[in-house]
Amino acid sequence: MKTFKLENEPKIESGFSTPNHYFENFSERMMLQLPEEEPKVISFFQKRKRILMMVAAVLVIALLIPQINRSLRTSKELDATTIENYLSYQSNMNQYDLINALDTEDINNMQATVALEDKTIEDILATNANLEQLILE
Incomplete structure (x- = not known):
């Protein structure tokens, strides 16, 4: 088998190239292309926050009712x-x-x-x- 030497073989050039002086003013040009006003973001939970809070409150109350009932039912006095x-x-x-x-x-x-x-x-x-x-x- 023939020995392979990396320095002697012809190199393949990539098909991509950048224009001259492209990265010198890149950040300034990019900032000019951005919109000045940021779009308003509306959260999914913001619209239904009140409903979610009510559902959470009902769930907490439903889970606490048996515990409260058990604590009220067991009295420390003996009949x-x-x-x-x-x-x-x-x-x-x-x-x-x-x-x-x-x-x-x-x-x-x-x-x-x-x-x-x-x-x-x-x-x-x-x-x-x-x-x-x-x-x-």
């Missing part, structure tokens, strides 16, 4: 049923410990006036098999 269930099933307190812990004001607050007819009381005593247990308590 009477929860306390009664805890004392009945989870605690090792019996009825005598509970009676000793109550003072007279608590006992007076618990007293309820229930108007029972004699016939209702007779029916309960007649149908109840644990009558002796009720009497002993």
Whole structure:
């Protein structure tokens, strides 16, 4: 194979050439060709900014409603049923410990006036098999 020497081979000239003194005043000529007033740019979001803000607000509110509802629903106060269930099933307190812990004001607050007819009381005593247990308590 024949050796190739870059300096000895004929060079191919490019087909492009620049005129003489073309780049001397290029920036001045370019600035003269530009329009003096810049075109007004209208953003896509500028027209619909108000609508987008409303949609974003509705979305935020929709996402926060379950959280707010959950925080309002869980109160820190215990209701009477929860306390009664805890004392009945989870605690090792019996009825005598509970009676000793109550003072007279608590006992007076618990007293309820229930108007029972004699016939209702007779029916309960007649149908109840644990009558002796009720009497002993």
